Amino acid sequence: MDVLATLTANRNRIEERIAAACARAGRPRSSVTLVAVTKSVGAEIAALLPELGLADLGESRPQVLWTKAAAISAVVRWHMIGHLQRNKVERTLPLVHLIHSIDSWRLLESIDAEAQRLALTASVLLEVNVSREPNKSGLSPDELFRSIQRIRELRATQVGGLMTMAAIAPDPELCRPTFAELRQLRDRLKTEIGPPHSLEHLSMGMSDDFEVAIDEGATLIRVGSALFEGVS
Numbered sequence: 481m482d483v484l485a486t487l488t489a490n491r492n493r494i495e496e497r498i499a500a501a502c503a504r505a506g507r508p509r510s511s512v513t514l515v516a517v518t519k520s521v522g523a524e525i526a527a528l529l530p531e532l533g534l535a536d537l538g539e540s541r542p543q544v545l546w547t548k549a550a551a552i553s554a555v556v557r558w559h560m561i562g563h564l565q566r567n568k569v570e571r572t573l574p575l576v577h578l579i580h581s582i583d584s585w586r587l588l589e590s591i592d593a594e595a596q597r598l599a600l601t602a603s604v605l606l607e608v609n610v611s612r613e614p615n616k617s618g619l620s621p622d623e624l625f626r627s628i629q630r631i632r633e634l635r636a637t638q639v640g641g642l643m644t645m646a647a648i649a650p651d652p653e654l655c656r657p658t659f660a661e662l663r664q665l666r667d668r669l670k671t672e673i674g675p676p677h678s679l680e681h682l683s684m685g686m687s688d689d690f691e692v693a694i695d696e697g698a699t700l701i702r703v704g705s706a707l708f709e710g711v712s
């Protein structure tokens with residue numbers, strides 16, 4: 481099978497899984513955005529995705545995002561989903577639709593300063609280390625609420641919600657408490673902060689566990705390996 485046919489079949493299978501999960505959760509399909517994580521493929525394959533109706537693309541490394549953004553001429557919305565070093569903010573911010581991976585207040589403040597300089601509004605999600613694994617990036621739930629004032633002081637940044645990576649688990653059901661906790665943290669933060677921060681988004685769920693994430697309220701799912709199976 482050629483690459484386009486394989487990708488189409490994979491996308492159709494993922495779409496069926498999303499539709500079934502939305503139906504089970506009583507949610508409209510339009511409430512969930514599939515972000516295609518392109519880190520395992522090159523720009524040529526990533527460039528095929530918009531033709532398949534996949535216009536939200538995610539990358540975990542800033543330099544790779546820059547290269548692919550330059551190589552793909554179709555209109556896509558880039559999502560930065562991995563660690564962003566502060567010295568890469570200047571070049572990354574103008575290219576991206578949403579940064580999912582704000583893992584420190586210093587990074588958030590750098591982004592806000594750069595957004596002011598460029599006279600644009602940065603859209604971000606705060607990454608939370610819900611599972612409290614010591615070697616994992618993200619703010620701890622305690623840090624999130626302890627420094628809430630820093631969110632109120634932002635001038636050019638819109639906090640659109642929260643993101644998490646669940647611990648790797650043999651059974652997707654084991655991720656449910658992590659996803660449920662992220663939703664509770666978001667609900668609480670939304671009550672405490674309010675506009676202009678929408679806090680509408682929950683970025684959670686990957687290839688193996690997105691059904692559970694949708695059931696727990698995910699609005700953005702980040703899917704890589706299931707989409708590129710047989711391709712990369």
Ligand SMILES: *Cc1c(COP(=O)(O)O)cnc(C)c1O
Pocket residue numbers: 517519540561562645686687688702703704705706
């Ligand atoms: C790679 C990656 C994904 C996609 O994971 P798959 O299991 O390949 O679907 C999602 N989120 C982040 C932050 C990633 O780095």
